[in-house]
Amino acid sequence: MNGAQSLIRTLVGSGVEVCFANPGTSEMHFVAALDAVPEMRGVLALFEGVVTGAADGYARMADRPAATLLHLGPGMANGMANLHNARRAHTPIVNVIGDHAVYHKGFDAPLESDIDALNGWTHGWNRTSTDTASVGQDAADAVAAAMTAPGRIANLVLPADVSWGDGGEVAEPVAPPVPVPVEAERVRAIADIARSGESTVVLLGAGATREQGLLAASRIAAATGVKVFVETFPARLERGAGLPAFDRLGYLAEQVQWQLTDVKHLVLVGAKAPVSFFAYPGKPSELTPDGCEIHVLADLGEDTAKALADLAEAVAPDTAPVLQDPVRPEMPTGELTPQNWAPVIGALLPENAIISDEANTSGLMIPMTTVGAPRHDLLTLTGGAIGQGLPVAVGAAVACPDRPVVCLQSDGSAMYTISALWTMARENLNVTTVILNNRAYAILRMELMRVGAEGAGPAANSLLDLAKPDMDFVKVAEGMGVPATRATTAEELAEQFAKALAEPGPHLIDAIVPSLI
Amino acid sequence: MNGAQSLIRTLVGSGVEVCFANPGTSEMHFVAALDAVPEMRGVLALFEGVVTGAADGYARMADRPAATLLHLGPGMANGMANLHNARRAHTPIVNVIGDHAVYHKGFDAPLESDIDALNGWTHGWNRTSTDTASVGQDAADAVAAAMTAPGRIANLVLPADVSWGDGGEVAEPVAPPVPVPVEAERVRAIADIARSGESTVVLLGAGATREQGLLAASRIAAATGVKVFVETFPARLERGAGLPAFDRLGYLAEQVQWQLTDVKHLVLVGAKAPVSFFAYPGKPSELTPDGCEIHVLADLGEDTAKALADLAEAVAPDTAPVLQDPVRPEMPTGELTPQNWAPVIGALLPENAIISDEANTSGLMIPMTTVGAPRHDLLTLTGGAIGQGLPVAVGAAVACPDRPVVCLQSDGSAMYTISALWTMARENLNVTTVILNNRAYAILRMELMRVGAEGAGPAANSLLDLAKPDMDFVKVAEGMGVPATRATTAEELAEQFAKALAEPGPHLIDAIVPSLI
Structure with a gap:
């Protein structure tokens, strides 16, 4: 061998x-x-x-x-x-x-x-x-x-x-180390804080955004009044009807500061205290409010889900979790807008879907419009390096061939790893990709204003502009073997999205959505 | 500021x-x-x-x-x-x-x-x-x-x-250090070798593959009988009718060993002694023959062109360089083959072209079929990291807006940086891309045999196969704003190549060429 x-x-x-x-x-x-x-x-x-x-x-x-x-x-x-x-x-x-x-x-x-x-x-x-x-x-x-x-x-x-070389030897599997357990003393201390009545936020990260952790966190919140958030970009968030629904911290520093207003205790569960995604002139990097104490229930590498379960047992032994009701948005109509495409997804998201979300600015409404959709997994852009959405969809579809994968993909980000479409076709993966084609690095238009850059004019704006020429993702997808259609109205998007989901194999919808800014 | x-x-x-x-x-x-x-x-x-x-x-x-x-x-x-x-x-x-x-x-x-x-x-x-x-x-x-x-x-x-931040200050340009001159003693020693009558090869690399270096090398060869080669993958080689024509060292170790058979002296001019691109079981890494002495006329960072000029002055003061006659291949006909597409390029290459060559296995005939074409520059894949051809063509076209750029691009390599087509369209660059679409990583089919890998069957071959689905580069290019056509015969390739060159802006030809192996 x-x-x-x-x-x-x-x-x-x-x-x-x-x-x-x-x-x-x-x-x-x-x-x-x-x-x-x-x-x-x-x-x-x-x-x-x-x-x-x-x-x-x-x-x-x-x-x-x-x-x-x-x-x-x-x-x-x-x-x-x-x-x-x-x-x-x-x-x-x-x-x-x-x-x-x-x-x-x-x-x-x-x-x-x-x-x-x-x-x-x-x-x-x-x-x-x-x-x-x-x-x-x-x-x-x-x-x-x-x-x-x-x-x-x-x-x-x-x-x-x-x-x-010859002489290869097959090795036995090696068991990874067991996650470090969280000592009871730490759980007791956090339990005291949760019961203190002081404004407390529990922030869920690695290992705590799956069903077990979410159910425990919901019981804790229901029993004590603490508020629960999920970190801004979770690797995998289980959500939808029948599961607890927690907001994620925002992408913008201002959003996070608003979400954490007057909070006295921030309890971290597999997450880090929030910092600004980028630096902005005159604005803080750390987003925890002044005077807020930061506590760690479970750090990375520790058994976060078990720690949450222990905390729930301590403060909410008889409290049931609060579960999201099934609710779908009304089906929108008319020309596609930054606001009306997301309800289409929420209205039609199938059972047991996996969403790979790299919709960026176009996707602001997705959390709201899918919160009561059938239970699904959400995979987000964890590290900020764009070009993740299509490949992650490939991998999710290989891992879960019986589940529908929905890839919500902004146009600029799509182009970094566009050949993922070919692998979708090659492997006949059940991925429905919706390109949010706003013909801009829209997030950078926003950031150009937010950083207070002076004197930006045509030269600057042209570097944020993906028109001239417009990308035709229908042709690009077909060129790589993925059937594709174009949607310019909510009705077209709905029809095409439903049809794509009903057929096996990959599909792409080039949704022409104006830029938010 | x-x-x-x-x-x-x-x-x-x-x-x-x-x-x-x-x-x-x-x-x-x-x-x-x-x-x-x-x-x-x-x-x-x-x-x-x-x-x-x-x-x-x-x-x-x-x-x-x-x-x-x-x-x-x-x-x-x-x-x-x-x-x-x-x-x-x-x-x-x-x-x-x-x-x-x-x-x-x-x-x-x-x-x-x-x-x-x-x-x-x-x-x-x-x-x-x-x-x-x-x-x-x-x-x-x-x-x-x-x-x-x-x-x-x-x-x-x-x-x-x-x-x-405020307070920026514009700085004066800083002059880079002057290249290290080559001492006269070294030139004299190499001159003695060149005149010795022993089998000698001069290998031209960085700084020596432009007109001045080539003319000097040609004079040296004509006067002394030394043989001149250009390194396997020059950054920029000036060639065509009216310039000296030297073969490049081969990509395959066997080719290089054949080219250097019985050579006693290898004189390096901005180049390294050749080594095998990859290791192969039982085959040597160093390709210089046993007993061959290696001499350095000018190393990287030294003034290679001046050293060559000095050597020419020493051994060939009155000898003229040997210049390539203008000669074009006959225009081929029939279904495209690995052999007949390259003469089309040679027959039609315009005056003053720049070739970005990442044709890989499909491009084996290009050096021969373009040797007597009008003078042109050849830019090659210097580091072996595929995905260079299209971007290099973009840059060359931006640098030289008045010159036609021809990008000879294999299909597999094209997909690493395919969005370069969009920039070509955006900037209206005069780039004519010919995709050699053989639907395979053909070079790896060859390498799979050469490394002597045992037991390769369908699973292995499928990882070298770019069919299922076939890429349609016409659609991909059009999707990114580049006009495109498909050629399946030499006649079609000739007609489309001539038309693309005659029109401003980018074009792409998806040339369906069977794999060599």
């Missing part, structure tokens, strides 16, 4: 059964080994940003990592923006980064570069396999590292000769 | 008049400042890999750097694969990487990352502006660093508050 085969067999044995791949010559033995291990599904993407974003979306939904296959330093570099998002989402991912043969590295061949520097940037677990006999163990260790709470990126560099 | 204005004014004063940009919030003051300095042309791209690749193509043709504008670490990361190619091309580039305000960095906002680690990966010049008053000087120093022979990447990190 060569190194590549032992690697793939070990991954499969450790529960990693999908590899999103964009291979090159140095990865050919890995590619060849896929035929020896049919349990591993190879999914080809045409750009590494799709590979890593898909791995992110996959693990958010599957609760176990996918592998990626990347071609040396430049392949890793192309995948790094979405690894940044995955890092912020605390998503477990096992990157297999092919490299030159060990003996070849000193020759500075054209594709040689400092892969370690790139891996370090991901703040994950890093190892280079140096010996064919230990590749299997390296792979098992990588999976365990990725699965270490709250989840992280594991980078395994695989030199070509280690991959093609 | 704020920091951003002083930065842009200094860049313009230092000869940097184009900024390829994909900005975000932290760069809004830079964007606004473009209206205050109309001499700086901002060119928007929809993905940072297009930004950096365009800056590479621009500087290869303009002989001075463009600036880029990149959005924090993730924006830099997206641009890095083409910066890798630019590093290998020794292209001067000034990257302006926006960052959070200095006081905001400690808060670990979502887009925070270790930008220094990314910059280090480019092996260039790095500085973070920490003070608005010195941003101008930082910019002048960055341009000088980029222009230091043989050319390199300068990374200037611009925190938002340094950019928006």
Whole structure:
């Protein structure tokens, strides 16, 4: 057995059964080994940003990592923006980064570069396999590292000769460490605060935005009067009818400051105290109000869901959670506007959907219009590196082939990783993509005003303008094998969205929505 | 004057008049400042890999750097694969990487990352502006660093508050250091070798593949019998009728070994001794024959063109260069094949063209079929990170608006940076793109065999296959505003290529060419 085969067999044995791949010559033995291990599904993407974003979306939904296959330093570099998002989402991912043969590295061949520097940037677990006999163990260790709470990126560099060498050995799965339990004393202290009657906000983040955590948080709120928010960009938020509904903190600093007005205690559960997404002249970075005490119920790496359950048991043993009623928005009519497209989605969202949301400014109304839709999962842009929505939808659809995936995607962001459409077609994934085509980096129009930039005129505005030429996403999608239609009215959007959801495989709707600003 | 204005004014004063940009919030003051300095042309791209690749193509043709504008670490990361190619091309580039305000960095906002680690990966010049008053000087120093022979990447990190702060000062241009002259003794020693009658190869690289270097090399060869090769992937090779014609070293190790058979002396001029692009089991990394002595006439950073001129003066004072006659291939007919599309290009290549060549396996015949075409520049894939061809074509066309740019682009590679087409349309660039659409990563089919990977079957082959679905580049191009046609015969390709060249603005031809293997 060569190194590549032992690697793939070990991954499969450790529960990693999908590899999103964009291979090159140095990865050919890995590619060849896929035929020896049919349990591993190879999914080809045409750009590494799709590979890593898909791995992110996959693990958010599957609760176990996918592998990626990347071609040396430049392949890793192309995948790094979405690894940044995955890092912020605390998503477990096992990157297999092919490299030159060990003996070849000193020759500075054209594709040689400092892969370690790139891996370090991901703040994950890093190892280079140096010996064919230990590749299997390296792979098992990588999976365990990725699965270490709250989840992280594991980078395994695989030199070509280690991959093609004989003597590979399959390793047993390695159990990741158990999440650190939260001591009872801390739960008691937070319980005292919750019962104090002072204005208290509980902020839910990693590990606390799934059903179990939400139900506990709702009981705590109902029993004590604390207010609950979800962090601004949760990796995966379960929501909809039958689940507790909590607002997310806003994207804009002003929104967060308003949401936290007069709060005396901020209780963090797998989340960080809110800071401004960007700096603005004369405005604060920290958004917690003056005089507000910050308390940590459970930090990243601790058992957040268990801590919330313990807190609920302490303060709300007999209190039931408050659940969202099923409610759908009225179906809108007329020309599409920034306001009326979101109710269409809310009115028609199917049972058990997964939403990959990179609608940015166009998506401001989505939380409101979908709150009482059938239960669904929401996957958001966790790290601010745009170009995540389409790849995450790919990965979610691979992880959950029986669930409808809805990708709400702004036009500018779509173009970073547009070839994800091809992978949707290739794998016949059940993804309905709605492009919010406002022909602008609308968020930057807003930010240009908010930062108080002086003297902006035609030259500045042209760099925020995606018209001239207008993108035709129908043609782009069809060119990549995805059936597509254009909607300019709410009625058209509704008809096309319902039809797309009713048919298997990917679809795209190019929704012409004017820019909010 | 704020920091951003002083930065842009200094860049313009230092000869940097184009900024390829994909900005975000932290760069809004830079964007606004473009209206205050109309001499700086901002060119928007929809993905940072297009930004950096365009800056590479621009500087290869303009002989001075463009600036880029990149959005924090993730924006830099997206641009890095083409910066890798630019590093290998020794292209001067000034990257302006926006960052959070200095006081905001400690808060670990979502887009925070270790930008220094990314910059280090480019092996260039790095500085973070920490003070608005010195941003101008930082910019002048960055341009000088980029222009230091043989050319390199300068990374200037611009925190938002340094950019928006008042008190910016425009700095005078800084002269880059003069290239190190080659001492007469070294020229004399190489002259002795050239005249020795022993089998000698002169290998031309950075600084030696332009007219002056080529003419000198040709005179040396004519007078002494040495053989001249150009490095495998030159950044910019001037060629065609009226110039000396030298073969490039091959991509495959076997080709190079054949080209260097029995050579006793290898003389390097701005080039490195050839090594295998990848490692292969049982095959050597170094491709210089056993017993061949390696000599350096001029190293990177030295004045290669002057050294060649001195050597020519020493060994060939009265010898004329051998110039390529004008000759065109016969116009082929019939269904497109891997062999017959390249003569169409050679037969019709216009005067003074610039070829951006990322045709990969499909392009094997291009050097032969264009050797006697009218004089042109050839820009190649220097670092092996695919996705360079379209962006380099963008940059070359911006640098040389009066010259026709021909982009020969393989299908798989095109998809990494496909949004370059939109920038071509936006800027109405005279680029004629020919997609060699063979529906495969054909080079990897070849490499899968060459690396001796065992057991490759359907699973492996599917990861090298770009069919299912077939890409329709006509639709993709039209969707991004570029007029496009499809060619399936040599006659159609000829007609469409001639028509595209005759009309201003960008065009794309989706040439359906079977895979070589």
